[in-house]
Amino acid sequence: MKASEAIIKCLIEEKVNTVFGYPGGAIVSVYEALRKSKIHHVLVRHEQGAAHSASGYARVSGKTGVCITTSGPGATNLITGIASAYMDSIPLVVITGQVRSDMIGRDMFQEADITGATESFTKHSYLVKEANELPRIMKEAFYIAATGRPGPVLIDVPSDIQDARIDFVYPEWVDIRGYKPTLKGHIGQIKKAAKAIAESERPLIVAGGGVTLSHAEPELLSFVEKTGIPAAHTLMGKGALPSGNAHYVGMIGTHGFPEANAALSKSDLLIFIGARIADRTWGGASEKLLENTRIIHIDVDPAEIGKNVGTQIPVVGDAKQILLDLNEKVESKNTAGWISEIQSFKKSGTRKETQAVNPKYAIKLLSDMLSDEAILVADVGQNQLWAARNFEDRMGRKFLTSGGLGTMGYALPAAAGAKLAAPERQVVAVVGDGGFQMSMSELGTISANKMGIVILLFNNGRLGMVRELQDQVYKATSGVDLDKNPDFIKLCEAYGMKGMRVSRDAELEAAFQKALRSKGPFVVECMVDAHESTL
């Protein structure tokens, strides 16, 4: 068969039933094979949307997301989406067309060195030189993308290779001598961790994105309930533990909860699980902290351990497996006093009355109205933190955002991917007027596929988070006013979508009811005061 048909056959072998893409000259052979297959191809409106959609799809389905584009600009447009997925450890297989292999390097029409360009933010990449190697490469790519610390893998396929004839045999297993991820934690280290936990008086769990990536939420819950240790989470770890749990402390970091950051500072043992401990996470902690606390760091990627923060007890492996082992070795602790101390750091905010919608209240209200299986996809900026701080986590709910790279324009396409992965679940995209306009081309994809997504658009007529930063540092703003914003409701109507504009908190409930009852996509545009704060 043709190698392009083999690519599609490999996708079927990997149980892929949905791909996101955008065709072009150097990938037509694959698209012809795709046409004859049963795989659902979702035509995005910009390639970046394909990568974000595949990412949203992967995070909700638990499978590897797949996107396909042509060479040159088709491939380079993917870059931000690939980098976003890499930073958040999302498994993707990205297939790009390339110019004929004998023409590579001559700066042909639509030629770009995409393996070179994405080198530092793909987990691995291949430029296919031999058509016969394609089945092995596809098998390896799916294996590498989904195992260990997940991430995007790119396969660049020259057009003549796509047309070459090969004997198709899909390999049964993968053996890459340079890639043997450690999944089972070292038992000696787990014992040390259990001992440190037993000795500690003010322990704190900090759950990162790795907990949700390894589907370790039930094991985390057992760990928390068995030991009684309070649990905070990072932005990416949101959803690891239900917020209603008595041990739930909330989000740490520069935009985290005061009680969570206070708990971090006053702890004598920190148990990081599947977290990079990046600057925005650690930012809420005091300098002195490291002198007074010990750190257990559980992560599947050994390079993350000790990279940003020193650790006394590293445990390399998969969060789920390690928690299973650890749960057998830990005992119940008396943490009641410690938990009530943490709760005493809670600050109750007094709500300022404004002439506009209070976005924090809006998220709280929506969160109360949403089901236990709802998926909330937050964009980047103030809207992201309003959402992260006010969307209630429940077992079964999901919160997606671009945490590491902080990519504006993520929410709309990622929500589209999430909805395709779980059509029966409620999906809400929370965006600002800035991020909305970065990806509003995807309204076309959402509308054409009749995706029942609720788009919650916070319109403050500016780039609110930058505005706030500039106001704090410079007492003046620069380049943040989104003058001449379009009428977003009319715009959505032009795409055949329904929508409502809301200017007062009192109008929110009726708007949300309407949105959640709507069969197709529905936009709720909330007019927000220009000076609304993030926290």
Place this chain on the structure above:
Amino acid sequence: MNRHILSVLVENQSGVLSRVSGLFSRRGYNIDSLSVGETENPKISRMTIVVQGDDHILEQIKKQLNKLIDVIKVAELDVHQSVFRELALIKVKTTMAARASIIEIVDIFRAKIVDVANDTLTVEMTGDEEKIEAFINIMAPYGIVEIVRTGLSAIERGNKEIKKYEED
């Protein structure tokens, strides 16, 4: 800042060198030299990388190298248990009068003259870095036209084999 010598086994494929060198520049690691060539197994290449950094940076370099799919093994060589060699080709300006004294120095260093012209001599020199540096310093007054160096290659003494190393 300490110098460390890493021996790295990698898949002998295009793109590997770019991944390794890209890693060093992207993460701001200092690299003194990198030499690479095929091993006893033609599917595997071996790199000798000389890096500078404290223990924390070195650990990160090793871990980040290990993360690359094409990297099979990373080992830090014990300076006291290994043999180091570098090859340098040094083109020196010469005159009829100076030639004899240059040849004398070349002999003392057990280097080799590989090309003679009217006004230059090219010397092939193998040794550890200190020896090559010393030779270059002595040649400097004659006038050095060009120097080409391969960077350090290193192998452990005795029956040790890097591929049999346990993972760190």
